[in-house]
Amino acid sequence: MKNVSFAALVCLLFLQGCATNPATGERDLVFMSENSEIALGREYNKQVLAQTAPYEQEKLQAYVQEIGERVAAVSHRGNLYYRFTVLDTPGINAMALPGGYIYINRGLVAHLNSEAELAAVLAHEVGHVTARHAVRQHASGTLAGVFSTAVAIGTGVRQAADLANLLGTAVVRGYGREMELEADRLGAEYLARAGYDPQAMVGVLRALKAQEQHAEARARAAGEEYQGYHGLFATHPDHDTRLQQAVGGAGAMRAADRGDGRAAFLAA
Secondary structure, X not given: OHHHXXXXXXXXXXXHHEEEOOOOOOEEEOOOOHHHHHHHXXXXXXXXXXXXXXXXXXXXXXXXXXXXXXXXXXXXXXXXXXXXXXXXXXXXXXXXXXXXXXXEEXXXXXXXXXXXXXXXXXXXXXXXXXXXXXXXXXXXXXXXXXXXXXXXXXXXXXXXXXXXXXXXXXXXXXXXXXXXXXXXHHHHHHHHHOOOOOHHHHHHHHXXXXXHHHHHHHHHXXXXXXXXXXXXXXOOOOHHHHHHHOXXXXXXXXXXXXXXXXXXXXXX
């Protein structure tokens, strides 16, 4: 009876959690309303800013917010209020929280060459928000937890539950790789709609690949094993794959040409 109960619970969660993805139009598994998503992002934002301070340069913060709003306005969820923040940390990274909270490290800003490349990074993160990637990951993790509990009760073997957790993690991380590619494609589309050349997305990815190769070379020179993104639990796909798939047909959507904005970017 317990097995039947958990099977019924999984089916019920699946049926109740399906919603239309605003970016793709497909049906996705989610367990969170948009208001709940925004509230969750607001709470996580407090934690992020408590751990890493914003970069103390108001003009740069305002500039990044302006460029971010420009690409967000032409996205599939232009109704959200997006907050773009430069974090005072040298790490080469950017990230997005549910509900429109987006961050870019000053370390990554320093590796960019133009406003178009900055817009590309922000557009990629906007793509994560519009496709509700964090919310979908949350739903996947919820089902993985229910599945592992069902296995433990049904078999009475702890190791079986541990294996189910392992498989659940692999599935979630696999979705992560797909989602990174989806965010690249959406980001390229938003770039084009905002008037930037979507090839700027490729420029950013090439810079990231070059940085990764440099880090790998330094690790080898020091006799250390390089810990890159790749492997079963990698959350980012191989950069070569991203370079081939990022832009696609986004160029045909390009609005009035803004140029690359290099002078404005360097001034900021």
